[in-house]
Amino acid sequence: MKSKAMNEVTLEFPSRSSNEGFARSAAACFAAQMDPTLNELEDIKTAVSEAVTNAIVHAYPDAIGKVTLKLRLCPGNVLELTVKDRGRGIADVEKAREPMFTTGGEERSGMGFTIMESFTDQLTVRSVPGRGTTVTMKKKLAPRLKTK
Numbered sequence: 260m261k262s263k264a265m266n267e268v269t270l271e272f273p274s275r276s277s278n279e280g281f282a283r284s285a286a287a288c289f290a291a292q293m294d295p296t297l298n299e300l301e302d303i304k305t306a307v308s309e310a311v312t313n314a315i316v317h318a319y320p321d322a323i324g325k326v327t328l329k330l331r332l333c334p335g336n337v338l339e340l341t342v343k344d345r346g347r348g349i350a351d352v353e354k355a356r357e358p359m360f361t362t363g364g365e366e367r368s369g370m371g372f373t374i375m376e377s378f379t380d381q382l383t384v385r386s387v388p389g390r391g392t393t394v395t396m397k398k399k400l401a402p403r404l405k406t407k
């Protein structure tokens with residue numbers, strides 16, 4: 260079940276490679292309210308970067324399409340990150356999630372999903388060929404001691 264967000268923001272941008280850096284920084288800015296450690300921030304930025312890069316590179320290989328990044332702060336200090344495209348979709352999600360599987364040729368290593376999985380606590384990939392892909396990641400941040 261979808262947990263109720265205590266705060267959330269939705270960003271929509273075209274699948275231009277310059278927006279990968281924007282999405283990464285936007286996720287870090289949103290996460291800042293949770294008082295994350297530097298390590299947690301790096302994990303969040305890397306995971307978002309991999310998901311957004313996939314939308315830019317694979318979802319719309321020969322075109323510019325819409326990418327949506329949704330950031331939600333959920334109970335229990337959980338940050339939910341969702342990257343959605345309406346591009347090509349993935350025929351076999353299980354296969355695509357395997358380490359080193361790529362359809363991207365030599366310049367891709369096929370490690371994006373593996374990185375997202377290891378840098379977050381939960382990764383869900385929903386995809387319909389020809390309709391698009393939604394990647395949802397959940398990251399639980401360590402509770403921080405409040406000094407005041």
Ligand SMILES: Nc1ncnc2c1ncn2[C@@H]1O[C@H](COP(=O)(O)OP(=O)(O)OP(=O)(O)O)[C@@H](O)[C@H]1O
Nearest residue numbers: 313317318355361362363367368369370371372392
């Ligand atoms: N948003 C997407 N739309 C369509 N296909 C996707 C999408 N995301 C991933 N894929 C497919 O899943 C495969 C695996 O993705 P993954 O991110 O693990 O590796 P990669 O992008 O090929 O390489 P790397 O991320 O290491 O540069 C991709 O090669 C592509 O076929």
Ligand SMILES: [Mg+2]
Nearest residue numbers: 309313371372
């Ligand atoms: Mg990738």
